[in-house]
Amino acid sequence: DGGITQSPKYLFRKEGQNVTLSCEQNLNHDAMYWYRQDPGQGLRLIYYSQIVNDFQKGDIAEGYSVSREKKESFPLTVTSAQKNPTAFYLCASQSWSTDTQYFGPGTRLTVL
Amino acid sequence: GENVEQHPSTLSVQEGDSAVIKCTYSDSASNYFPWYKQELGKRPQLIIDIRSNVGEKKDQRIAVTLNKTAKHFSLHITETQPEDSAVYFCAASITGTASKLTFGTGTRLQVTL
Numbered sequence: 493d494g495g496i497t498q499s500p501k502y503l504f505r506k507e508g509q510n511v512t513l514s515c516e517q518n519l520n521h522d523a524m525y526w527y528r529q530d531p532g533q534g535l536r537l538i539y540y541s542q543i544v545n546d547f548q549k550g551d552i553a554e555g556y557s558v559s560r561e562k563k564e565s566f567p568l569t570v571t572s573a574q575k576n577p578t579a580f581y582l583c584a585s586q587s588w589s590t591d592t593q594y595f596g597p598g599t600r601l602t603v604l
Numbered sequence: 605g606e607n608v609e610q611h612p613s614t615l616s617v618q619e620g621d622s623a624v625i626k627c628t629y630s631d632s633a634s635n636y637f638p639w640y641k642q643e644l645g646k647r648p649q650l651i652i653d654i655r656s657n658v659g660e661k662k663d664q665r666i667a668v669t670l671n672k673t674a675k676h677f678s679l680h681i682t683e684t685q686p687e688d689s690a691v692y693f694c695a696a697s698i699t700g701t702a703s704k705l706t707f708g709t710g711t712r713l714q715v716t717l
Binding site for chain 1: 605610636638646647648649650653655693697699703704705706707708709710
């Protein structure tokens, strides 16, 4: 787990602003994922990437965008089109040779 | 797509008692079932997982059982301790090239003294 970092830990955004959440991993994992967690709810998949320069929409992709230019990095942009972005955002990574996803420490985003 | 239901949403047990959390899944092709523990404000951490070629797996006080026919799997925690208090999530996926995990909605376990 220590090989996945997310920054910042806390992020405050004004309405109408785009913000980018960072996710980096040094585990040499092939796949990376972004989840959103709301209070009292499970984890919902936003986007995932199985390989560099390729990514797929998850269940709640609207209002979000990602890029995967490097194997170790998978930043998430929360755009102004996301109407209710206040949530806890978790990044995860996984090697193709195992089935286990490991999570980063998360970023708590609050819209003011 | 896959749908995972998890029950109960909250569970309170006395220290030393056992706790059982149950999940059902909808996609018969799912063959990997991990359980994650999440303490308040922290990241989810894998505590145990099971694959569809086995019916039960144990790791000290934690065990998971799987009934493929009924599409049920359960987490059993014996001799609960206060540090077991957390939110537990079940999940399901199809193994292979980094596949998508579908999570249950979580169970908040409270172990009281």
